[in-house]
Amino acid sequence: MSEGESCGCCSSSTITPDTDRTCYCPVNGIIDTISKKHALPIVSVLGSNGPTRYNELEEVLGVTSSSLLSTRLNELMSEGLIERQSFDEIPPRVEYSLTSDGKELEERLRPLLEWADEA
Amino acid sequence: MSEGESCGCCSSSTITPDTDRTCYCPVNGIIDTISKKHALPIVSVLGSNGPTRYNELEEVLGVTSSSLLSTRLNELMSEGLIERQSFDEIPPRVEYSLTSDGKELEERLRPLLEWADEA
């Protein structure tokens, strides 16, 4: 789903043109991001557990394919939602954590998680 | 993504087994649902506009393929998030609206939408 295009919800003049409805276009970007596999759990885990290592994420999330986690982490980083810190140790250690944007997202996601848990 | 399977996040005993973390499995179902194209906008529009006809949804959402909207509506109905009411008129009229579950979802989605709008 490309994000730059006109979405029809803000350009539509046919339906209730005088009521100012919200435009849902910006949401699609976020949804696109967090709807990818493991993305939401990553954000949630980092939010509740703090900085977490690659390997820990693999286990906690039950990641099947390692490459998928790698891809997802890179995507979330370029979205500016998480950040990566690597330590010069042997064996190597890398920790991922939420950026302030990521935290903001995690907070606004929480009502959803709680509701999903009940239901 | 199937929903019944063990997800690794609740069965994992390797990582911090004594801290009671939230299980994110239930969320995947919701996310799966609303991440499909037009699903979130449908819920939002029905939430803010009330009962809406098929044709209106097509226009407001800028639906390209009619069959896609049809599919999505059916999915949301079997999820119990929206409901369909058809009127015996000529021409035929059908209105979709949120169920109480759908309204609950829409409310918990709102913080996300607002944040997405700002960013």
Place this chain on the structure above:
DNA sequence: CTGAATCCTACACGATACTG
């Protein structure tokens, strides 16, 4: 341990055409 590269498969989506 922390990844990246490759290949393959399944499925969501788009386009088109057709029906009550």
Place this chain on the structure above:
DNA sequence: CAGTATCGTGTAGGATTCAG
């Protein structure tokens, strides 16, 4: 108006292998 049926395509995801 309110859909369904069918088919082609792009891409996310899974499995596997290899590397710093």
